[in-house]
Amino acid sequence: MSTTGTAGTVKERADLALNDDFLRKAVRFTTERLRNGKKKASEDHGNWDDWRERGRQIRLHTIAHLDYYLNIFTENARANGVHVHFADTAADAVKVALDIAERKQAKTIVKSKSMVTEELHLNHHLEKIGIEAIETDLGEYIIQLAGETPSHIIIPAIHKNRYQIADLLSADAGETLAPDTTVLAGFVRKKLREKFLEADIGMTGCNFAIAETGSMVLFENEGNARMVTTVPKTQITLMGMERIIPSWTDLEVMATLLPRSATGQKLTVYMSGITGPRRSEDGDGPEEMHIIIVDNGRSLQLGDPEFQELLNCIRCGACLNACPVYRHIGGHAYGGTYSGPIGAVLTPSLQKNVGEWDDIANASSLCGACYEACPVKIPLHDMLVYLRRRKVEAGHGNKIESIGMKGFSAVMGGSKRFRTILNLGKLGQKLVVRNGEIRTKLGPLKGWNTYRVTPSIPKKTFRDSWGTIEEEIRNGLQEMDPAVRSRMEAAVKNRDKGGHGHG
């Protein structure tokens, strides 16, 4: 069963996933494996929070000086013989890529995994002008056969189990393939070999672009990106404008953080650094190389103190694997190219028009697991709240909720009103309380009571009882231990404004 589709509301899309047991089981299985792997790899490495902070500082510095490093990168890449293009919008980026493909009279393009090309819907545009684009990452290949989009940043087919995958690949092969990982991967490997050899263009994304040498670096596990960047005569790389890091020394930190956070690997299987097209003494490589640097909404975050850190993201997917919401609804429910907590923030942030966002930012309990998992410490849980606030401020809040919040602040804005409402509540609940519990599924309690019972308000609230409690305490109070008193005095004395123990 397919649960792809970006139509409808977040709730409607989430309901599809919640009713798809295959999907939920597959997502649970893989995210658990990945987050356990990450936990072990980060603990084994040691000083993980120091590494995270180092990674964060590198990203903060680079993004703060992005214009500077983009210039250096571009100059160096051009000196290496790379054609560097800048694209403001998705349409610009697509046009540059299509122009190159047409000029080369390309019939077939082999692609290694790239979320930016997903963001641009590039395969679709290539197909329209008759160019076959073939995904060569195993997961992406499966998704392409299924006519779906990736549901995870690094594990595109995470929502499918091996039986579903065997069905798809059997149809592709024209014969029944056993649901065995070796058999299935073997089939795809053989098939893709032919495609690598016949392709006119190799197309890649970019994990990191190194400013000091104008190089681009790819992390992968299957060797397909290395084939894509060595066999075809032309290479096109698409990169988000924020993929830059200053130096190879900085890459060491990123190479420590990224694979461990993504899959729990100490090292990715293939890490390729590519500095320009093939030189005369090289054994292989493309004769012509293009890098398309894509903005597509990214510069909206530059200079915005609440969202600039979003550009620090290194696309590891750790926040998806840690997220308890993603665990239950998978990636397609998020409705955009990017899913999970990062997607819930990035998708609306890349849009100019605040009114067009659906309620994706509401699909979070704000538990902060994403922030804790993030190797560069992006405060996604705070950003989700800022997005909600911006939507309300722009007049696109939910009308009923907005009336509800007015009521909330009217009641809670003064203790007398709060007390009056509590007393009214005690009277009103008599209609529905049985044995101290409310089980009715009527009205506003429907959603809550479909899964729970609601406790009732007791005869006496705390403020009702306070007078009695206070008197009893005063009469029986212990003498304070001098050691306790001096600890309290020290706490007051040493207190710095700005608090204690807040992450």
Place this chain on the structure above:
Amino acid sequence: MKVSLFITCMSDAIYPRVGEAMVRLLARYGVQLDFPKVQTCCGQPAFNSGYWDDARATASTILDAFEDSDFVISPSGSCTGMIHHYPKLFENDPVMLERAKELQSKSYEFTQFLVNVLGVTDVGASFPHKVTYHPSCHGSRLLGVKDEPIALMNHVKGLELVPLPFAEDCCGFGGTFAVKMADISGAMVTEKVDHVLESEAEVLVGLDMACLMNISGNLRYRNEPVRVMHLAELLYEGVK
């Protein structure tokens, strides 16, 4: 020194026994809690939903209530965590911003105060039961309250602390999230309760009544007899 109780609206209205347990337990150390009645709610429902004007109106009652307190103690990591958001909430109002920073610096979740300020890890309690612990997200991740409750439980005589599978996963409450995204929240709390039952504990303990109301609501819905308690209640019951 003035040590004030920030009861939180939920404990005030629905779980007064939690506030009472805190008050009586701290009195054993000579700490007499003061309870300013002008306090209502920290404003978190409005803040998290994006209605910051409404959140400020509510948060003002908390700033007023604890203006001259030296310590502000609450039975909720989430509501204390909300106070840590006050400087952001009032960032454009210099006077309120100063008050917000001041309040933030003197606010403590219950176990933070007991363990880190008073220096108490053994309250002398006895509680001969199998207990599992749910670390609430805001308390553990945003305030960093991780070791304090464990240290307190490790000193309770007879208490057998059993691991909760996937303990750090959110229970699915998330305030208005539980209403707006009822089915996702329902899936999360159902799985949390599956894990509580898997732990075979008699008692589930936590530091936040919102999360515990959510989990116990699902336990009761499924007619499961696991007892749900705030750690303050457990400790006080253990010394009574």
